[in-house]
Amino acid sequence: MGRIVLDKVTKKFGHVEVIQPLDLTIEEGEFVVFVGPSGCGKSTLLRLIAGLEDVTSGEIYIDESKATELPPAQRKLAMVFQSYALYPHMSVRKNIAFPLKMAKMSQVEIDRRVNAAADVLSLTDYLDRRPAQLSGGQRQRVAIGRAIVREPSAFLFDEPLSNLDAALRVGMRLEISELHARLKTTMIYVTHDQVEAMTMADKIVVLQGGVIEQVGSPLELYRNPCNRFVAGFIGSPKMNFIEGDEAANYGAHTIGIRPEHIVVSESNGDWTGVISVSEHLGSDTFFHVHGTGLAETITVRADGEVAFKHGDTIHLSPRVEMIHKFDAKGLRV
Amino acid sequence: MARAVTFNRKTGNTILAWSIGLLIFFPILWTILTSFKTEGQAIADPPLFLMFDWTLENYAIVQERSDYLRFLTNSIIIAGGSTLLGIVVAVPAAWSMAFVPSKRTKDILLWMLSTKMLPAVGVLYPIYLIFIELGLLDTKIGLVVVLMLINLPIIVWMLYTYFREIPSEILEAARMDGASLRSEILYVLTPMAIPGIASTILLNFILAWNEAFWTLNLTAAKAAPLTAFIASYSSPEGLFYAKLSAASTMAIAPILILGWFSQKQLVRGLTFGAVK
């Protein structure tokens, strides 16, 4: 249960084609993450799958049957919204029970499922509170609880963690991953936080301007980005891009090298520059190097113990096997 | 954290605000007090404030002379009927404006409000003729319809502003949770909008209760509400201040009492939903 297929789906708002003809298959039990810059159509795509927006053309299949025309309620999907969208006038218990009540389930069954969900999400002590009396993380868990009680064939998440502070975000990220591991239900997760994408996904879908740029596992995208956009989007800090003569030396229009694939040295290397900013994170150090003559700034990662500072001249050597080559159109060569 | 306010300053504020508040309230207070005086005491020089022989005779006279209860019933039916009818028409309109907005929504809303600016007197005669033609003159149903129409723009506007405060994601969540349009409106939208709807009902009830152009011009006897009841006291006849006060108190008391008990909704409603 939970195989979703999009076949040449498009979406127009007025005359603007927000989603261009798009094919995508999401396998049963997969954790799929949609990433891309703001406004690229992630939410729209998710809402098309949910049925909250109508497709302009194309078909959507859920579990092998056509769902294009089905209203949201009949698609057996559950969604967790960015703003949680809890019903403010209902207690936590009623919020979680609402979809079951809509499905006209027996009260006994409703109670059993709500209690089970509350147990899983550590909400048992809060069942009689209103959403306004909960913290952000607890509200998030209620929203998830409301989604899991229905035992949907897939979960849809739209940036569920973006309203939480950094520490909670890490915690919830783990909880959602664990939930996926336990339920083994298909999950589609929208984010523009690429750490979330890399850590949670079985499969990442990179979108830009309503077009899928690449689909693959996190490591595949990291290792073999199919174009310059994906290369720049996946990985943090961003990949360095170098054009001109240096790129020509490698037989490419542009070469890309990730900060973690450059070796730093005090005395010798292929490139030379001056450190403008050094960021010491403890485990790692990032240097922003100017004046290499290759690009405005080259970012490099070094060990946490390396003790260069602002104004020092350093030498950089890329690990040649890690260099990505792109042609004039930005495609991988 | 706000700084501690000095005791003196707070005392000063309190005295000033209470003085102004009482000054503004004074005409109402004076009317209520006068209604318990005899006609002679009502015009005593110097004016009597509390030291007079309290009496209820004015109320008895007014009820006997003008059958207050009939006017009261008419007022309740007309104000209540027009408000409820207005809500029934306005809820779907406001719902679709707030949750299925189009490019024209704003224009339509402004146009609706602008019909409020149509001077009533400019169309008085045609309405008068139509009323005669339809046999609606001096009927409650006629006034219910007219007052509903003149308040409709305000009802739509208020409901729209309240509905718009409800995030559309919540309604989408309900749709995902399997709610039909009916359950969506019944279990999610309405409970969330109840405070707003209550404020709207209250304010429009008061506006309809106090409306004094159409109620004076389209009624004669049968359907006349309290506005007409009180207007009949406009031509003086001997000593009549105490009776006028009693009649006035009877005309405004229901609204004052209603306002007293529903302050919170009213204050919210009085801002026409336009200011948070």
Place this chain on the structure above:
Amino acid sequence: MMAPAVMLLLGWMLVPLIMTLYFSFKKYLPLRGGDLGWVGFDNYVRFVSSSSFWPSVSTTLIIVGGVLAITLILGTLLALLLDQPMWGQGMVRILVIAPFFVMPTVSALVWKNMFMDANYGLLSYLWEFFGAEPVQWMSQASLISIITIVSWQWLPFATLILLTAIQSLDHEQLEASEMDGATTLKRFWYIILPHLSRAITVVLLIQTIFLLSIFAEIFVTTAGAFGSKTLTYLIFQRVLESQNVGLGSAGGVYAIILANIVAIFLMRIVGQNLDK
């Protein structure tokens, strides 16, 4: 789902409007011969050239402008005061709002007789107490009287909206400006007043809508005498008192045009403010 509301209002607007236009081109005297045929623009010319026309326009503008100015200025001051810490704030607020609940016929009658009567009015006692000659309010100062009465009715509304808006002001903003060394007056001028602009627009809009058509306050006080005849009242007299429907309808068309000029102007402002 907007359709019912839109259709109703459209009908309510168009049908009488077209009838008014139709009558305005006729000589139509219901009690003296009825429909006496088409007269072209005669009624329009006669209405404007009547000696009461321009005075009625200026009376209308003076009343509306006067009430707006008074309620906005006093309302702002009162709102600033009520925002201060004090004891019994809720109670003072009720006292201040109360006049809004009083129906216009009642407040006009009470003010006219019990306060502004030259012999027995409370204001006369007050004047005499200070050794001054009592004023014949309704005849000598009719406009001031009417503006006073109407301002008393609408001050609560202005105060309440402005108070709500002031309370929504982010207090950190005020504190920041205090840190920047702004004086109380400067804080009012540069921070509070701009923050109030939306609320002031709402007050302007809603009050203008209601004030342009005030009727009962004049009907029961001066009945249009002593230079207190507004455009609304003039038309009312032409139609109902002199039973000249053609002439009154032409006046109605003028009133509609005047209202539309005001409406276009106001709707601009509101439309802009609606997006915020």
